[in-house]
């Protein structure tokens with residue numbers, strides 16, 4: 495049977511169309527295979543990155559966590575569970591605030607939730623250290639977190655590290671400094687004591703030598719006292735004992751204490767105590783004396799001969815808090831000098847332990863870089879505050895704000911050492 499030409503033509507067309515379709519299918523097949531291969535590669539890459547991340551954090555002893563803010567879901571990896579001492583079989587686990595609360599004291603948890611709130615509000619990262627009792631010792635954790643948005647959803651991602659060993663090593667170092675300073679203190683005190691006695695007996699020329707010995711011993715006593723104070727602060731062994739004392743009298747006594755160095759360095763030293771300052775103040779007298787001594791002695795030390803140091807004690811009637819002005823009766827100490835000032839680029843380091851600004855080395859003064867660190871830490875303990883304004887080569891004003899009455903109390907077996915001038 496033979497096909498008519500029209501039918502033949504149709505069959506041929508159909509054949510060509512089928513061939514084209516087959517080619518298209520083959521192309522699509524190839525494309526799909528390519529896509530699958532790419533997907534496979536991407537998956538391998540992702541697995542590799544996930545595995546690398548997991549092994550690296552495990553090797554570094556770093557636990558990771560994330561917090562889904564809208565659903566209030568906390569997810570932690572196994573390491574966080576290990577650090578907290580909670581057994582787990584899975585690698586990633588949901589953890590609730592209640593689970594944390596079984597292990598970590600409430601006040602420590604509050605620190606973290608406060609940090610997370612601030613971090614979310616200001617869109618910044620945070621770092622907090624907390625501690626909790628664990629079997630027969632305390633464990634210390636450092637928790638860091640970072641704000642992150644994924645398609646309108648807010649998350650926090652972060653890490654947890656166990657810093658117990660770091661804290662313990664620090665403690666041993668501080669205990670060593672405390673012990674060494676203590677051992678140094680006794681012989682130094684007796685050198686001062688006997689040279690004091692000798693000064694009354696000797697001829698002028700010998701007196702000069704002895705005065706030099708005394709000055710150097712005084713500096714060493716102050717260094718040892720600073721080290722002792724810092725170690726007492728860091729070990730938390732110092733007591734805060736509030737009692738009633740005369741604040742006006744204390745300022746007068748401080749002026750007398752500094753009279754020698756004020757004369758030697760030819761400084762115009764003035765004291766102005768506002769009439770509103772009450773006769774009696776409640777607070778720890780020894781601690782406040784250490785604070786005032788440090789600030790006033792710095793002003794004198796960092797002011798060249800012929801300069802001025804003005805001490806002013808007044809009542810701060812208003813403070814601003816969250817854009818509102820609040821009435822107070824806080825006590826404000828201002829210590830203003832016309833000295834070398836603090837270099838602009840080093841201002842943010844001024845309360846850091848052992849920090850001394852570059853310009854102090856030009857004027858060859860003694861110092862340890864411990865005073866302001868100590869002052870700031872003491873004020874934090876007693877709910878006071880400190881800040882300053884300064885211009886290099888023009889002068890500095892330090893401000894110390896004290897609560898109207900300072901009832902803060904703390905048990906401890908040590909007090910703070912006063913400096914000698």
Ligand code: ADP
Pocket residue numbers: 788792793796831833834835836844849850851852854860861862863864865866867890
């Ligand atoms: P230091 O024993 O070095 O005085 P401090 O902790 O008391 O230690 O002070 C830290 C640093 O702050 C000082 O070394 C100095 O650089 C700077 N500083 C403190 N007070 C003043 C001031 N009144 N004028 C200029 N610099 C100051």
